[in-house]
Amino acid sequence: MNEEKEDERGQEWLIRLLEQLREEPPPGMVDAVMQRIADPAPATRRKIVWGNRSERTARVEGSMRIRTKLLWGVAAAAAVVLVTFALTGFPRIDRGADATIGAAQRYQAPQMNAQDVKLGETAAQQFLQSEVFDQIVRDPNARKMLSNASFRSMLQDASYRKALMDPALMALMRGIASDAALHKALVDNGIRASLADAQVRSALVSPEIRAMLASEAFGAALSSGTVKAALMHAEFRKALADSSLRAGLSRELAAAFNDASLKRALDDAAVRAALQNANFEVAMSKAELVNGLADSQLRQALLSGTFQQALASRQLEAALDSADFQSLLAARKLDAMMTDASLRALLTGAEFDAALAGPLRAALANAGFEAALKSQSFAQRLANADH
Amino acid sequence: MCYKVASSANFPLTAVYLEMPDDVSLVARCLQGDTAAFRPLVERYDGPLFGVALRMLGNREDARDTTQSALVKAYEHLEGYDVRRRFFSWLYRILVNECLNVLRARRPTETLNPHVAGGDDPFERLRTSEIRDHVRAALLQLPAEYREVIVLRHFADLSYREIADVVELPEKTVKSRLFTARQRLGELLAPIRVAR
Numbered sequence: 173m174n175e176e177k178e179d180e181r182g183q184e185w186l187i188r189l190l191e192q193l194r195e196e197p198p199p200g201m202v203d204a205v206m207q208r209i210a211d212p213a214p215a216t217r218r219k220i221v222w223g224n225r226s227e228r229t230a231r232v233e234g235s236m237r238i239r240t241k242l243l244w245g246v247a248a249a250a251a252v253v254l255v256t257f258a259l260t261g262f263p264r265i266d267r268g269a270d271a272t273i274g275a276a277q278r279y280q281a282p283q284m285n286a287q288d289v290k291l292g293e294t295a296a297q298q299f300l301q302s303e304v305f306d307q308i309v310r311d312p313n314a315r316k317m318l319s320n321a322s323f324r325s326m327l328q329d330a331s332y333r334k335a336l337m338d339p340a341l342m343a344l345m346r347g348i349a350s351d352a353a354l355h356k357a358l359v360d361n362g363i364r365a366s367l368a369d370a371q372v373r374s375a376l377v378s379p380e381i382r383a384m385l386a387s388e389a390f391g392a393a394l395s396s397g398t399v400k401a402a403l404m405h406a407e408f409r410k411a412l413a414d415s416s417l418r419a420g421l422s423r424e425l426a427a428a429f430n431d432a433s434l435k436r437a438l439d440d441a442a443v444r445a446a447l448q449n450a451n452f453e454v455a456m457s458k459a460e461l462v463n464g465l466a467d468s469q470l471r472q473a474l475l476s477g478t479f480q481q482a483l484a485s486r487q488l489e490a491a492l493d494s495a496d497f498q499s500l501l502a503a504r505k506l507d508a509m510m511t512d513a514s515l516r517a518l519l520t521g522a523e524f525d526a527a528l529a530g531p532l533r534a535a536l537a538n539a540g541f542e543a544a545l546k547s548q549s550f551a552q553r554l555a556n557a558d559h
Numbered sequence: 560m561c562y563k564v565a566s567s568a569n570f571p572l573t574a575v576y577l578e579m580p581d582d583v584s585l586v587a588r589c590l591q592g593d594t595a596a597f598r599p600l601v602e603r604y605d606g607p608l609f610g611v612a613l614r615m616l617g618n619r620e621d622a623r624d625t626t627q628s629a630l631v632k633a634y635e636h637l638e639g640y641d642v643r644r645r646f647f648s649w650l651y652r653i654l655v656n657e658c659l660n661v662l663r664a665r666r667p668t669e670t671l672n673p674h675v676a677g678g679d680d681p682f683e684r685l686r687t688s689e690i691r692d693h694v695r696a697a698l699l700q701l702p703a704e705y706r707e708v709i710v711l712r713h714f715a716d717l718s719y720r721e722i723a724d725v726v727e728l729p730e731k732t733v734k735s736r737l738f739t740a741r742q743r744l745g746e747l748l749a750p751i752r753v754a755r
Binding site: 183185186187189190191192193194195196197198201202204205206208209210 | 610745
C-alpha cells in the first residue's frame with residue numbers, strides 16, 4: 173500500500189479529483205439482488221441448486237419426460253391439421269402470400285406473336301440465303317468483285333436484285349461460278365463497269381433478256397468454248413459496254429442466241445478463228461458494226477453457210493491481217509457503209525450468197541484477188557464506194 | 560453483520576479478506592444451497608462493480624441495473640467459477656460483458672446523462688457535473704488499456720495485485736501502466752487543475 177502511495181506522489185491532485193468523483197452504489201441494491209436470487213425463474217433455480225447424483229438424474233428425467241410430452245403433442249396437432257386439410261382441401265394461397273412460401277414474382281415478358289414480327293423486303297434475304305450467294309462469297313474473285321463500289325451500287329438497285337433472283341439467272345450464275353474462264357471474265361473491271369451501267373441493268377431486268385437467259389440455247393451457247401473465248405476478249409467486252417449494242421441486245425440478242433444456226437456458227441472453228449482475230453475485234457468494237465450485227469437480215473446473211481465458208485478462207489484471213497484492210501476498217505466511212513441499208517441488202521441477197529458460193533470463193537482463193545484486196549487503191553475505192 | 564467494503568483507498572479489499580469469511584467459502588456455501596451466503600459477496604463488491612459500470616455506461620440507472628444483472632448472473636453461474644482465481648476478477652468479467660451488451664443495445668443517438676452525482680447545492684452540482692464531464696471525456700480519450708487500470712484503481716478501488724489479477728498482467732506491468740495512464744489523464748485534465 174505504501175508503494176502505491178509513493179507511486180501516486182506528484183499526482184495527488186488527480187487522485188483527489190478522481191476520489192471526489194467516486195460514486196456510491198444506489199441504496200437498496202443489495203436487497204434488490206438478493207430478492208432476485210431468492211425468487212428466481214424456474215430455469216434459474218434448477219441451475220443453481222446443487223444436488224446429489226440421484227437428484228440431478230431425476231431432474232434430467234423429469235425434463236426429458238416434459239420434452240417427450242411436448243413432442244407428442246406437437247405431432248398429434250400436426251396430424252389433426254393434415255387430416256383436416258386432406259378432407260376439406262388445402263387452403264388457397266391468396267395474393268400477398270407468395271413472397272413468404274412461394275417463388276418470388278419475377279418479371280415475365282409476354283411471348284412474341286405474329287404481329288410482333290414485321291418483315292420488310294425479303295428478296296435480299298432470299299439471295300443471301302441462296303446457294304449462288306454461298307458460292308460467290310467463298311470465291312476470292314467474287315469477293316473482289318463485290319468489293320467494287322460500282323457493283324455494290326448496282327446491287328442496291330431493287331430491279332437488279334429482282335433480276336438476280338430470277339431462277340434462270342441463278343442457274344446461269346451457277347454455271348459461271350463453276351467455269352473458271354467465264355468467272356475470270358466476269359470479275360474483269362470492264363464487265364463490272366458494264367454491269368454497273370444503268371442501261372445494262374435495265375436490259376438485264378427486261379422480260380426478253382430474262383427469257384433469253386432462261387433458254388436452254390443460251391445456256392448451251394455460253395457453255396461453248398467460242399462464246400467463252402469471245403467473252404474473254406477485251407474488245408468484245410468493250411463492245412458489250414457500248415450503249416448502241418446494248419440497245420440492240422435488248423431487242424434482238426435474245427432471239428439471236430436462240431437461233432440454232434448461230435450456235436452452230438459460233439461453234440465453227442473458222443468463225444472462232446475469225447472472232448479471235450485482233451482486227452475482227454477492232455471491227456466489232458465499232459458501234460455502227462455492232463448496230464449492223466443487231467439487224468436480223470444481216471445476221472441471217474452472216475449465218476449462211478456460204479458466208480461462213482468465205483470467212484474460213486485463208487486468203488480472207490490474210491487480207492484481214494493486212495495493214496491496208498486494217499486502216500480501211502478503221503475508217504469512219506466503212507462504218508457508215510456497213511450500216512448502209514443497200515449494203516446490208518446486198519449482203520443478204522441471194523445473189524451475193526450465190527457469188528460467195530461460186531465466183532467470189534474462187535476469187536478469194538485467187539492470189540491476185542488477195543493482192544488486190546491488200547492494195548491501197550482497193551481500200552480507197554472501198555472507202556469511197558458510197559460516194 | 561456487515562461485510563460492505565468502504566469506498567476508500569485506505570480500506571482495500573485485501574483487508575476485508577482477513578476479517579471476514581473469504582469469497583471461496585461463501586461461494587461454496589451458496590453452491591450447497593445457502594442463498595443467504597451470497598449477500599456478503601454482494602455487499603462486498605457492489606460498490607466497485609457499480610463504479611466500473613458507471614464509468615463504462617455514464618448513466619446511474621443503467622449502471623445500477625447492469626450491476627444487479629451481473630451479480631444475479633454470477634449467482635446463477637457459480638458452478639462455473641474457478642476457485643483458483645479471485646472472485647472479483649470473475650465478477651468483473653461478467654460485469655464488463657453486461658456493460659458491453661448494454662452499450663451495443665443502446666441507440667447511437669442516446670446521450671449519456673451528465674448528472675451522475677447528486678447534491679443539495681445547485682452550484683456545487685453544476686460544478687461537479689462539469690468536472691465529471693471533463694473527466695469522462697478525458698477518460699474516453701485514453702487508450703482502452705490505460706482507461707481500464709484507472710477505473711479499476713480509482714473507481715473500483717482495487718490494489719495493484721487485484722488489478723493484475725483482473726487484467727491478467729504482471730503486477731509490475733500494471734504499476735507502470737497505471738503511472739503512465741495517470742500522466743496522460745493529468746495532461747488532459749490540466750485545464751481543470753488551473754481553474755481550480
